[in-house]
Amino acid sequence: MLVAAACLGVVAGAMLQAATGFGFSLLAAPLLFAAIDPEPAVVLLLVLGLEVNVLTLAGERRRPRPLPRTTALLLAWATPGALAGVAVLRALPPGALQVAVTLGVVGTLAARRVTTAHVPAWAAGLAAGALTTTTSTNGPPLLLHLLGRGVTPTQVRDTLTVCFVGLAGLGALALFGTGDPALPDAGLTLGLLPAVAAGHLVGRRAFRRLSESGRYELVLTVALVAAVGVGLIGALV
Template identity: 35%
Template sequence: MLLLAVAGVAAGGLAQAVTGLGFALVAAPGLIALLGPTRGVAVVVLLGTLASVVPLLGQWRDVQVRDGMALLVPTLLATPVVGFLVAGADTAVVAAAAGVGVLLGVALLWRGLRWRRLHSLPGAIAAGITSATLNVVGGVGGPPVALYAANAGWSPLHTRATLQAFFLVQGVVTVAVVGLVWPSLAMVLALVAGALVGIWLAPRLPAETARHAVLAVAAFGGLGLVVGAVV
C-alpha cells in the first residue's frame, strides 16, 4: 500500500508540473487509503501545495497575475460561504451535476469551441466560485479553472505557471483550515522526482498536446465527481 501511495505521489507531481493541476486527482486515492480520511486529506493538501512550489521556482515570471487574481479572489471569498451553505446537506446531487457540466465543457472545448463571454472578468469570477463550490462538495476544485484557462487560450507556459500560483495560495489557505500533517520523507522525495520529470517534459510537449493534457485532467476530475456521487 505504501509503495502504491508513493507511486501516486510521484505521478501526481508529474501531472502538476506538466499541466498546472492534477496532483490531488492522481495522488489522493492512494494517500487516503493508506493514512485514512483525516490524515490523508491533510497530507494531500500539503503535498499538493509543495507540488506547486517546485515548478514555480522556475516559472514565477510567467504567472499572469491579473488573471490569477481574478480566479483566486472569488475562490477564497466563496469557500467559507459555500461551506456554511452546504453544512449538513446532501451534496451528492450538486457534485454529480457539476461533474456532468465539467465533462460537457471538456467535450466542447476539445472540439475547438470557445465562449468569448467566459474569457472575461465575470467568467473568471464564475470559474472561481465554481472551483470553490466543487472543492467544498467534492474536493476537486481544479477542473473549472482548467476549463477557464483552456477557453481563454492561454499558452501552455502561462497556463502552467498561473495555475501553479493559484493552487499554491489555495493550498496554503487550505492547510491552515485542515491542519498540518507532515508526509514521510519517501513521499516528499517521490513528489520532487515526479515534479522534476514533469518540468523536463512540459516544454517538450507541443502546445496542442499540452492543452489536451489540461483538458484530460479536468475530465478526470469531472468523472471523479460523478462517480463519487453515485457510489
Template identity: 35%
Template sequence: MTEQVAVAAVALGAFAQAATGMGFSLVAAPALIAAFGPHRGVPMVLVLAVLASLLPLSRDWRHARPRDAGRLLVPAVLGTPVAAWLLGAMDTRLLAVAAGCGVLVGVALLARGVRSSFLSSPAGAWLAGLGSAGLNVIGGVGGPPIGLYAANADWPARETRATLHAFFLVQNLVTAAVLGFVLPSWPAVAALVGGAVTGVALAPRLPARAARLGVLTVSCVGGLTLMGSALTT
C-alpha cells in the same frame, strides 16, 4: 501496500502538475484518501499540492498571468470558508456526482471545439473559482473548473502552466488553513520532488496543443474520479 500505492500516485500527480499546470490532486487524492481516510487524507493532499505547485513555479513564475490568477483566486478564496461551513455537515456524495457530470460535459464541449464567451467573462471566472473552492473542500480536487477556464482562454502553454501553479499554490494554502494542516510522510515528499523534477524537465518540450489536451484529459480523469469515489463510498 496501500501507502506504497499512495506514494506512487504522489509521484505521478507531481509529474502531471509540473508538465501541464494541474493534476496533482486529481491523481494523488483518491490514493491518499484511501490510505489515510478523508479526515487525514484531504488535508495531506492540500499540503502536498502546495509543494507540487511551488517547485515548478519557482522556475516559471515570470510567465504567470497575475491578473488572471487573481480573477480566479478572489472567488475561490472567498468561497472556501463558506463551502467548508455549508458542506461540513452534509453528505457530499450527491454533490460530487453532480460536479463530476458537469466537468465531463464541459470537457466534452471544449474537446469538440465549442467556445464559450461566458467562460472568459468575469462571471465565468467567478463560477470557476467558486466551483473549484467547493470541490477542494469536498475532496481536495479543485482543478477541473479551473482547467476548463484555462483551456477556453487559450493562453500560451508556459503561461498556462505558470498561472495554474500560482492559483493552486494560493488556493491550497487557503483551503489547508481552513480544514487544518496534516504533515505528509517523508517518502511522499521525496516521491513528489522526483515527479516534479521530471515534469519540469519535460514541460518545455510539450507543445501547446499537447498541453491543452493534457489539461482536458486530467480534468476528465478528475470528473470520473469524483463520481467514482462518491458512488463507491
C-alpha cells in the same frame, strides 16, 4: 494496498504537474480519498500540492508570466468558496465525497475537450475555492475560465500554477480558521514530501519528451480514466 496505490498516485501526479502545471490532484485525490478519511486527505493534498506548485515555479528557466488581474480576481472569489467547501467537507459522508472527487476528474476530462468557454471569473473562483476544501480537484473551473479568454498555453500554465499556490493557502486558512481539522498521519506526510520532489524532477524530463512526441494527450487521458476507475472502486468498497 490502497495506501500504497495512493502513494503511487501522488508521485504520478507530481510527475504530470511538473510538465503541465496541471493534474496533480486529479491523479492523487481519488486514490487518497479511497485510502484515508476525507479531511486528512484534503489537508495532505493541500500540503503536497503546494510543494508541487512551488517546485514548478522555482524550476522554470524563465520568468513565469501569469495574468495578474485574473489571478487576483479568481483568488478573491475563491475565498468565500473555500469557507463553504469546509462546511460541505464536514457535513457529507466519506462515500459521497469519494463520488464528488471522481466527478471532478470526469469534469476535467470534459473540460480538456472544450476549446471555447464562457465561465466568468466570479463563478470559476467560487467553484475552485469550494472544490479546494472539499475534493481538492479545483482545476476544471479555472481551466474553463482561462480557455474562454483565449490566452496562450504558457499563460494558462503559469496562471494555473500561481492560482494553485494561492488556493493552497486559502484552503489551509479556511480549514484551520473554522476548527481543528483532522490531520494526516505524520509518517505518511514526511514520506511523501521527498517522494513528490523526486517525482517532480523525473517528470520534468520524462513528460516533456512525451509531450514533444505527440503522445502526451493520450497518456493524460488514460491516466485520468484510470483515476476515475479507482475512484469508483473506492466509493464502492
